[in-house]
Amino acid sequence: MPVKLKWGLLDALVVVFAIVPVLWIVSLSFKTTATLTDGNFIPREWTLDNYRTIFQTDQFVRALVNSIGIALISTLIAVVLGTMAAYAISRLDFPGKGLLVGVSLLIAMFPQVSLVSPLFNIERQTGLFDTWPGLILPYITFALPLAIYTLSAFFKQIPWDLEKAAKMDGATQGEAFRRVIAPLAAPGVFTTAILVFIFCWNDFLFAISLTSTEQSRTVPVALSFFTGASQFEDPTGAISAAAVVITIPIILFVLFFQKRIVAGLTSGAVKG
């Protein structure tokens, strides 16, 4: 029993540690400008003004659209490419496999900040600067290694005898993949999608360097440009409200996919 208690306390500590700052921001977002700095955890005067403000500014709504669009497209492409690459890596023995894995690891380790200036110049020259593709491309680059790694770990858990069995049962290579492998790989694909989406959604570095207008500015960047309702107003409340709003899509995204992540989906496939 004491062991259980210890673990329980530890868990509680971690949860508190993680959630207090979030709750603090939520609390700030409901406070009026006057009471912002009163130090109370629970607002004395509740207000929805901050939320009204951010949705009245074009800036924020536009940035939200950009963020959702860019993150979804990047996620989709990275997951599709990553699935194919990971399938090949875990399934086939082809020349240069080690190299491919190594290079993708290298990309993941590459300090992103060192790429910002060259990317800025390249995108200015090619006309990608301050466009959606201008952000989607680097996001895919950095999300792919992540996708390949998580996905190949999942693919490796799927017994390949299943694919052979499907072929013997009369399936083509395509059918074997679609009807047998894909359903089993789904949890891995969804997990990867969540990770990639969060990566793209949260990026600030590329977003601030490779955009200049509302046309492709994402929410994290837009937040930093926030000024509040008038130029002289303290924007803390509005920023907090915006921060709360932008965590909602992530929560929805995770909840939506989590239902599909059934652990131990492959159990019972092989042996006794």
Next chain:
Amino acid sequence: MADIVLDKVTKSYPDGTIAVHGIDLEIADGEFIILVGPSGCGKSTTLNMIAGLEDITTGELRIGGERVNDKAPKDRDIAMVFQSYALYPNMTVRDNMGFPLKLAKLPKAEIDKKVGEAAKVLELTDYLDRKPANLSGGQRQRVAMGRAIVRNPKAFLMDEPLSNLDAKLRVQMRTQVSRLQKQLGTTTVYVTHDQTEAMTLGDRVVVMRAGHIQQVGDPQTLYDKPVNLFVAGFIGSPSMNFLPATVFPGGLHTPIGDLPIPVKDNAPKDLVLGIRPEHFEDARLVEEALRPRGFEFTLPVDLVESMGSDKYVYFTVEGGKSDLASADLADLAADAGGADLPDQSGLVTRLSAESRVREGADARIWLNLDKIHLFDPSDGRNLTLD
């Protein structure tokens, strides 16, 4: 249903391993044939080539008279049972068994009917709506069999289908597999590394070693007339005893005494003598008429195992082991992993249950000279055939 012919089939893997060396094999329609051999001898590779899961490097494979080298597995109309069962974990037993029929685009009603029939034969009716994860090992094995039999294929291929079951279940399933095959009359190629399974199941047994076929024959022939040292040692449990023997005018000099038997002139001077355990007997129990056909010797008894029906009696022979050097014996020893390897310094004998031999005491043992085998240690050839 169809016959399967392998015509000089060779498989070399991309890494240069030659797993199968030009094997010739004709499997008749409806036959139950067993591929047996130690691990790594190329059994699975051969089976996978028949299945179409591995390309054939050279040679030709014909099923029902038609060359199928370049046909995809799905176009060969063959079903396979995997060692790992390879059940689809996300599907129920019903869907697992119905999967081949669904792929063949059969109408739903017919699929249900066929799955129902197969489930009845395999006693799986109560489990049709369960997922594989909620089945016991034996049930999973039966689902794997069910998936193979539902669609009435030209042939069954089975790769060590019982090796993941515990010993008791394995014996039960062995009988069931055998009965099923007789009932369906479908050509079956069955891979195993267990010689007991091979002997009890097959119409014919193919003994393989390092990518070569050693001998093909019905179980009794393999047992009575092994073509070489390897087959002799591999088939039979407990395995054949091997002792070094040297030719001298008038007979054979061996660690258990000088055997008065004629040896062919062209035989090498040093030989390997092979005797199966049941060809020994307690000398006191041998009928008078038989006595002159054998040879008697005395050795101290190491161990007696009484099986009820008979007794296994173990002896140690002085000067047995070191003189025996043969590639065949080395392979056998490697396969047995040292456990019940054909122990060259020991003798395993099977005596009648009435025998009164006791551990520690000397025993007088009779050996049937009509049943001994002599092998050439250089190539393992059996010199006593024909």
